[in-house]
Amino acid sequence: MTELTPKEIVASLDRYIIGQDAAKRKVAIALRNRWRRQQLPEEMRDEIAPKNIIMIGATGVGKTEIARRLAKMVDAPFVKVEASKFTEVGYVGRDCESMIRELTEVAISLVRAEMEKEVSEKAKANAEERVLDILLPPQPTRPQRVYRPADPSGGDEPGVVEASQEDGHAKTREMLQRKLRAGELDDRSVEVDLKESGNTSMMQVFSNSGLEEMGVNLQDMLGKFMPQRSAKRKTTVREARKLLEQEELANLVDMDAVVKIAIERAENSGMVFLDEIDKIAGRTSGGSGPDISREGVQRDILPIVEGSTVATKYGSVKTDHILFIAAGAFHMTKVSDLIPELQGRFPIRVELNNLEAKDLARILREPKASLIKQYQAMLGTEGVTVEFDDAAVDAIARICQQVNDESENIGARRLHTVMEYLLEDLLYDAEPNHGKTVRFSDEDVESKLADISEKQDLTRYIL
DSSP states (O other), X not given: OOOOOHHHHHHHHHTTOOSOHHHHHHHHHHHHHHHHHHTSOHHHHTTOOOOOEEEEOOTTSSHHHHHHHHHHXXXXXXXXXXXXXXXXXXXXXXXXXXXXXXXXXXXXHHHHHHHHHHXXXXXXHHHHHHHHHHHSOOOOOOOOOOOOTTOXXXXXXXXXXXXXXXXXXXXXXXXXXXXHHHTTTTTOEEEEEEEEOXXXXXXXXXXXXXXXGGTOOHHHHHHTTSOXXXXXXXXXXXXXXXXXXXXXXXXHSOHHHHHHHHHHHHHHHOEEEEEOGGGGOOOOSSSOSTHHHHHHHHHHHHHHHHOOEEEETTEEEEOTTOEEEEEEOOSSSOGGGSOHHHHHTOOEEEEOOOOOHHHHHHHHHSSTTOHHHXXXXXXXXXXXXXXXXXXXXXXXXXXXXXXXXXSOOOTTHHHHHHHHHHTHHHHHOOGGGTTOEEEEOHHHHHHHTTXXXXXXXXXXXXX
């Protein structure tokens, strides 16, 4: 779990996300509280429940981006799911417990990657030895002759060890090892033996029949009963080293230990970002219609957020201390439309502000991988240098806000629409500008975007 302070977490988010300071503070505090809880005695640790968060704001204001950047920042299992996946109008979709199974899979992948990193050097060395054995098979072991003076065929003296052959074999192996490490043998064809499980192609038909939702992996379960065999494969030395290294990693990593650590990490440090929760808001009024399905999904999510035990193919996972961050636009509904029990499980609520022109201009300029920097990097691959005057950036932001105000407000996503339209000609035919610098002024932006700044033409560019 990360040991970053809330200020450090916010500072890291500031590199990618403009504004929304209140949401960043809430998320940073919740993340730090996970670490604080881990430092407490066990009896106190079990009593502290996570303070789940609901982020309320229009689309494109940074809700998902905060969660995505947070996932990259923290060394903890993280999964993002859409509440709308669990229901559609008229019927219920996926099992709600699948979000915990996805979280467990992420935790398994994280821990396995950590353990593979620890044994990677040993795996490389083992793979190198196996490649050398293929290039130069080891000498067959000769039966040891025992000197018996009474045996007429045994001779009068013990046999002489042929040291010259062993020395020659060792020198040849050292020479091949040097060439292998230098990459001189990478394109040489070799035949390798790779382990494979029994034929499970028929099992895949059954394993995708919904059993994964019950925490059962039929393919893995039946695969254990199939005899493991090896198959010969002809490939290059370069590819053979990669394949053998992966096989050695699988042999060196203890999957039982991986599963044990991963489940513990998922239970104590796991985070679930539940997006589009407003799509399942709405309580039944007449006892019929799609609200039946929505409230049913809320009641299915409730025990998971409240704290329950979910069966996965790796074992049982408790959700008591998993942090849930919900988000939604709540245009057509309100947080109060959620069932009271679910509302009570999200005690922290924060509203994200709509983006104005000044915020959009900062989004274009300040983030580490801002939209302008992305287009500059892409066109730079064709030898075209693109520059924007400050007034041009302000004009782009102003037009984006105008379009958002007069049509559907899609926040910062409007920048993608406007930038793509502004640079369309240059992106389509960049060759004539190879080696040149193309500079955009506010006049260029205004003239190019004049069509979409007029209300009657907006419908052509609304996403």
